[in-house]
Amino acid sequence: MEIIGKPLNRVDAKEKVTGKAKYTGDLVDSHALIAKVLHSTIANGLVKSFDLIEAWKVPGVIDIVTCFDVPDYQFPTAGHPWSTEKKHQDIADRKLLNSRVRFYGDDIAAVIAENEIAAITAVRKIKVTYEQYEPLLSVEAAMQPGARPIHEEKPDNVVVHSSYEIGSFEQAIQEPGLIKTEGDYETPIVQHCHIENANSFAYMESGKIVIVSSTQIPHIVRRVCSQALGIGFGDIRIIKPYIGGGFGNKQDALTEPLNAYLTTRVGGRQVQLEYTREETFSCTRVRHAMKFHIESYVRKDGSLAARSVVAYSNQGAYASHAHALVANAVNGFRMMYPVGAIKGEAYTVYTNMPTAGAMRAYGIPQIGFALESHIDDIIAKTGFDPIGFRKQNMMKLGYVDPLTTITCHSTGLAECIDTGEQYLQFLKKRELYAKQTGPVRKGVGMAIFNYKTGVYPISLETSACRMLLNQDGSLQLQMGATEIGQGADTVFSMMAAQTVGLSVDKVHIISKQDTDVTPYDTGAYASRQTYVSGMAVKKTAQVFKAKILDYAGFMLKKDPVDLDIQDNFIVHKNKTEHLLSVGEVALESCYSLTNSHHIAAEETHHCTDNTYSFGVCFTEIEVDIPLCQIKVLDIINVHDSGIIINHQTAEGQIQGGMSMGLGYGLSEHLIFDQKTGRMLNDNLLDYKLMTALDTPDLHVSFVETQDPTGPYGNKALGEPPVIPVAPALRNALLNATGVAVNSIPLNPEKLFVAFENAGIIR
């Protein structure tokens, strides 16, 4: 019975396609009060006073809370594990409502009303007097000497400045004969666009504040709420039902801390705080816009001699995940092409822009675009073979990152490249397309990536799991790790079934996390779940299986070490005759008059390893130069994510990531009024997300390696697919037109400027 690797349907498929799955909004009581937040209409300044007279007159208004009323606790929102070490703690730089306004859309007051219309009406009737400052929208503006501090704790608006150097960069570049390539690359602010907006509701029960929320990180949100309200962890309870996507946005405490406070204002009555799409765009989190300056020095033999990067990350108004993103980016820069001399420097800078937080692949799509564009710039300059050059310089098996010690335990990257090359006939076409003329031209491009699996050793990796044996021999599987649409419940069920020796239909996974009863896990992020939480499943399943075998041994009067479980039956090891069903063991263990024992196991896995996933994107495009339009003709992602637990769900995950990558490369970016800092396209009509009609067929292939550290030979898969698409598109554009566009999205406005500058249109 080999379950791992089977292309099984998702365990929640039926529930979701029939519309029965309950999301946060489906669980709200029909009598719940509705809260709405008043967001600032300036980007930088102070709230001086409110006039609430007209707002209070609105029928149905129950309470109005302003930034002058909330508890005086500063708290962080990032979905990172807490640490008992100060330096590992996130920056606590906001209150539940803020009188110091830091972006257009900051939370300054809230209304609780009997219904949504009353709440909205009252919010609109609140009059605010501000003291207004000049908005600092760009990193450059915020870093200008004399710029007004956005947070007084950071007088120069730099949240963190960090750097590393391996070997001596200055010495290395003295080597004679080196070819220097340098470039500047820029990525935009984009948004996650999960289907389900930020949404929670809160109430009080048994002396606790209970918050039901669409979150990726219930246990972390519990801690954040306890910090925000100044009460114990144990006095907060977070429940996470099914959620309609997160992509990292919900790896932050969003509506929950304020919602937790609001219910305390109304004696514990249920209060819903649901963001509209517009609020979700403006007032939750966005992907960090980053700027990179990269320099590379190449020897004539094609080997890299020295590399450097300087990165600037636009943090927006609040710290959220802060420097972790750009640090990840400059670390990823180092890891992809190991070289004797390398340096990196990174700035994370407060601005009066929406707060940037986690988003799928956490800084790596940014550096991925910059680095893989830069590699093709080197190729263009030197004439090396783009595949040969990459293969020569890229990370190899056994690589140990000098700063993090993360080791390359397995790699199928070369095979991934070969598979993609063969699929697209890349080299042949590349040569062919380099010689085109005329208004419509084709091009091929590629980009590779590596991606860590989880956050060890930078941060804590820990996960717990609990299993309970039902009396019919089926298994209740309780995970701290969260299903957020990515298919985690399905792979956990498969892992549990495989290790215990049950069929998958005997595994009942509990999708809902409830911090009162759910084992601890930090949540869904960093492509950590099949790896880190998978280790917890495996460890718990082994203990659980041993307990079943112990009891079976007692029943059979046999030594349990001679027994095994195969396909729901107890057997002699290496034999197939059924001695007992697991159901019989379950019944007897529960109801024996002499020896009842309720079989359960609960284990923590503290993970102290990490490993790299790899992959590549190859794409072929057609560029209409006069129209400044790109059409994707073909695209393939080839991934080494170790052993694939479930090919069906893995393929879906890759396709979703590729779609997100296409939007990142071609069309998505948030636009702001440069005077006020107001977001101008905060909706799904004006924000150009890829639709089904925009999306070509998405081809996916896997190179399966057996990673020795993965619990089932597996490694990161969830986030990586997004990474290589944008640079592959940019490199294809370069191949088609000879024009290097170093800023995404590659939309018509940008191509027009680039083509005009290059003189191919006028």
Place this chain on the structure above:
Amino acid sequence: MEIIGKPLNRVDAKEKVTGKAKYTGDLVDSHALIAKVLHSTIANGLVKSFDLIEAWKVPGVIDIVTCFDVPDYQFPTAGHPWSTEKKHQDIADRKLLNSRVRFYGDDIAAVIAENEIAAITAVRKIKVTYEQYEPLLSVEAAMQPGARPIHEEKPDNVVVHSSYEIGSFEQAIQEPGLIKTEGDYETPIVQHCHIENANSFAYMESGKIVIVSSTQIPHIVRRVCSQALGIGFGDIRIIKPYIGGGFGNKQDALTEPLNAYLTTRVGGRQVQLEYTREETFSCTRVRHAMKFHIESYVRKDGSLAARSVVAYSNQGAYASHAHALVANAVNGFRMMYPVGAIKGEAYTVYTNMPTAGAMRAYGIPQIGFALESHIDDIIAKTGFDPIGFRKQNMMKLGYVDPLTTITCHSTGLAECIDTGEQYLQFLKKRELYAKQTGPVRKGVGMAIFNYKTGVYPISLETSACRMLLNQDGSLQLQMGATEIGQGADTVFSMMAAQTVGLSVDKVHIISKQDTDVTPYDTGAYASRQTYVSGMAVKKTAQVFKAKILDYAGFMLKKDPVDLDIQDNFIVHKNKTEHLLSVGEVALESCYSLTNSHHIAAEETHHCTDNTYSFGVCFTEIEVDIPLCQIKVLDIINVHDSGIIINHQTAEGQIQGGMSMGLGYGLSEHLIFDQKTGRMLNDNLLDYKLMTALDTPDLHVSFVETQDPTGPYGNKALGEPPVIPVAPALRNALLNATGVAVNSIPLNPEKLFVAFENAGIIR
């Protein structure tokens, strides 16, 4: 820090008195469908056909299910643990809806509709054609030769007939000089009258049928539903919120199996099946009416030489708990006054009456009334001192019951008697009142009892518990055992706090049981929870504490065996200096970058012991002979329930039981139309439950013994208070008037007949 024994407020007090506690009805979705059951309007017969035409026409009707549609599974309903041994399994004698009608009110069809009015209207419009048989309402009628079998499996309508004999009764009574006393005693059918009627709602989620129900026994109900529907245990999930009383009625599967089926009829939509008060009276369970014939042979020295009892128990239409009740009664008869020669015989008989099931003290109030009335009949005949005679013959420390082996590990019964005697000045008044004349007379009476703690060794006693350490050092306590209003959550919290070394406010007990995640426990019955489930709390708390100390030892680099937890702090054993707070250990154990370990413990306790509780009731009454009315002037219950965990909640429990005993003795009984078998007083207006105005001050006292088998020296307390009240009242009436009334309730109708027969009124 001694927590056990403190008179703490209930942990759910605030929640309940502020109306925030959520009961089943509070959790029903506002869009839920409503189901109503059509109950038969004959007591004995067959459903031949239905005419559903008019019922289907009612707007809003979604589905109509009849007894011809339901799955063909017979299932039992009793809240007993399952057993893998056939002979320990309950009698499976009903279907979800029954075409063979066995009592007036049997479930024969059900309607599911959009709203309650539509459901009720449609139920009324269903036309039924019956084949009608003569109702067999009494044990005598049902046992008459040639009586029609109510269940074909029992041709003589006797569900079970059992007997025991210890020593030789026939030989013993040959002893010269014995004084024989014999009598017949009778107890009525009464109902539990819990505030919250039978109520559940069901829906389907993640492939499971979920039933939220007001039940005492969630895990057992899961099994019963699985039997009724013929599906696996793991495919059923039972959730038990707060419940508004049960008193044994909800120790049966009531609405749940049918409700589970009904949701499958409507594609898993939520369906509520709530019984009205009238349905709860007629169609759930009642207390068994029993009749006893008792004979006693006493020596001149006051010692008992031989005793016998024959008991008949009216089971009603379905087996439910069946013979277990009257078996308990005749066992209790044996245990109270051990004697060399004793025999007991018991019949449980099907009749066309409402089904009798479990009710507080499970057969012992019945035998208690008979036996303690009989003891006073012996006293009356022999002239022995009622206290001296009881003390001479009653169970003593070290008694081992010859059939069950249940041992008297502790007894404070003599001290209980002394305490009550002293309070009431019983002997003095008894002598005084024996000489009264005139129309209004006073009387004093007493009765003692013993009560087992749980069901071992007759049935399985097993309980599991889980504890989770929150990151603030507080504890999540998850019990399989259920809070049903009796205060279980409070004493479990105290036990956990005491054993782990935390203050009670650090214990967060999860009141809601959910079979998907809650450790197994058979539920709330048999006064087992502080004893059996208390053992599980203690065992789990010891393991949990050891894990905390292990981690503290790691943090402090000390051997954990030298450490202890006192009042939320880690200390050196026998010292008081705080080394660490439990909160610090919790934080580090969760967030340590090198050794995170989520501290949790989950343990089963398989209980293999039992022990006796004891107590006595003393009461003083005033009898208005012409009006045939009894007024209770004073009453006290004195209990030996071992160490009292919480004096405040224990006292409340005793008072509740005394109130129930007063109703049993004075006013409560269900009345039936003798021709049709229809219940005539199925509501709280016509059924004479004790109200606050009817109830005298209820005095309570405890004699605390340290039971060596109780986890905290404790033993049964929940059910016993009801037992001795009715016989004490009857004996007081005897003292006041010289009239022995051997049937309860002692209401004016009955007293009128008795006084007339005795010639004291005419």
